[in-house]
Amino acid sequence: MMKQAFFKKADIILAVVLLIIAAAGLMAFRAPGDTGTYAVITVDGKEMDRVDLSADQSRIIETTYGTNTVTIKDGCAFVSESDCPGQDCVRMDKISGTGQMIVCLPHHLTVVIEGAGEGPDAVIK
Numbered sequence: 001m002m003k004q005a006f007f008k009k010a011d012i013i014l015a016v017v018l019l020i021i022a023a024a025g026l027m028a029f030r031a032p033g034d035t036g037t038y039a040v041i042t043v044d045g046k047e048m049d050r051v052d053l054s055a056d057q058s059r060i061i062e063t064t065y066g067t068n069t070v071t072i073k074d075g076c077a078f079v080s081e082s083d084c085p086g087q088d089c090v091r092m093d094k095i096s097g098t099g100q101m102i103v104c105l106p107h108h109l110t111v112v113i114e115g116a117g118e119g120p121d122a123v124i125k
Contacts, residue, residue, distance in 0.1 A: 037098065037115030039077035041070055044108045053077065053096065053113070065107040077111055079104065 041049040043063050051059055051072055058071045058080065068089065069081040076094035079102055089104035095113055102111040 037075075037096070037113060039070065039072060039095075040112050040114050042110050042112070051077070053115075061107075061109060063107060063109070065109075068104055068107055068109050070111055077113065078102065079109075079111065082107065 037053045039051045039053060040047060041051065041059065041061055043061065043065070048061055049059050049070075051057065051070070053072055053075050056073050058069055061068045061070060066083045067081075068079055068084075071078055071080040076096040078094040079089040079092065082090050082104055084104055084106040086106065089102055089107075089109070092102045095102055095111070098113050098115055100113045103109070
């Protein structure tokens with residue numbers, strides 16, 4: 001009596017086709033658009049700049065309210081200088097996770113991290 005093969009040729013072809021479709025689906029979700037993470041700088045809700053967190057750099061944001069310097073270093077964004085009276089924005093922690101924010105109330109400035117990475121639903125301290 002002849003032993004029957006465990007996998008038939010059609011089974012192997014079907015498995016390969018399904019793997020190709022799955023890989024193509026994963027690439028389709030990652031390929032289009034921006035895949036990086038950005039610091040979005042707004043004043044009065046209007047976007048002033050969008051800065052990639054992957055490159056160290058600084059942006060000086062001058063408005064009628066005052067001047068802030070937003071610095072990107074080692075994948076984090078922070079306000080390194082400001083001429084606002086309280087300097088709360090300068091003392092805030094560096095941010096790098098999607099959804100994190102720095103606010104300078106006197107200058108109506110916000111820096112928000114946006115990008116492909118998922119941030120936490122909530123942060124409890």
